[in-house]
């Protein structure tokens with residue numbers, strides 16, 4: 681019989697970009713790609729776009745970026761396909777919500793370690809959560825193909841890679857398949873944003889995330905999109921409300937940094953089935969490179 685004494689989990693989201701949060705204060709969880717895929721499976725698991733392991737930076741078991749202190753909490757982020765990513769803008773806001781709610785940090789701003797370096801997060805008086813995302817680095821132009829139609833794209837780095845396409849009406853885009861991109865430029869994959877300018881203050885965005893597929897929001901993607909739109913408008917810095925399928929976030933970009941503000945909620949907490957979790961311990965054998 682299944683006993684529910686496995687690892688603790690929480691479920692949360694930021695504008696419907698959803699995550700399983702796994703508290704791991706002693707750095708004991710063995711979070712394999714198989715376990716991540718099982719947790720994120722929307723039929724056989726809890727269902728999520730990604731997993732956020734909450735671990736002290738010093739216990740991560742990986743080389744830390746130079747600016748991450750060993751005593752900061754670290755967001756060990758994984759995409760739904762089990763791949764590791766450097767940063768997640770919605771994830772880090774949900775992560776900070778967990779730290780505050782669990783009493784692991786007190787009020788004020790909290791530094792969170794990520795593979796892209798430290799990101800500082802603040803809970804606003806209205807309950808929204810803001811993260812300082814650092815500078816958005818524009819790398820140059822490339823192209824993206826959707827259903828055989830090629831569009832020009834701007835490469836923007838937020839610690840993780842993005843290609844932003846400024847396009848028109850978004851509702852007809854079929855993002856159920858991976859859009860084409862230049863694999864020589866992005867050998868590890870890329871997040872791809874499609875952006876429609878609504879007016880001087882508002883943009884609409886859809887996104888195909890690396891390691892996930894189409895999601896209802898992507899925090900780093902909203903910052904990349906705003907950076908591209910502000911640049912196209914000939915501005916040095918600027919703010920936009922970014923309308924995604926899961927809600928609205930507010931983004932500000934300047935030449936030296938950027939901020940992302942929006943809702944971040946936790947909706948459930950529980951324990952994983954111990955037998956289920958243990959059954960996922962060993963990676964299954966792969967046949968011709970295909971994992972069962």
Ligand SMILES: N[C@@H](CCC[C@H](N)C(=O)O)C(=O)O
Pocket residue numbers: 697730759764765766767768769770771840841871889890891892897898899900901
């Ligand atoms: N949803 C995220 C981005 C998650 C990582 C991304 N899929 C990648 O592989 O870089 C966000 O809110 O930023």
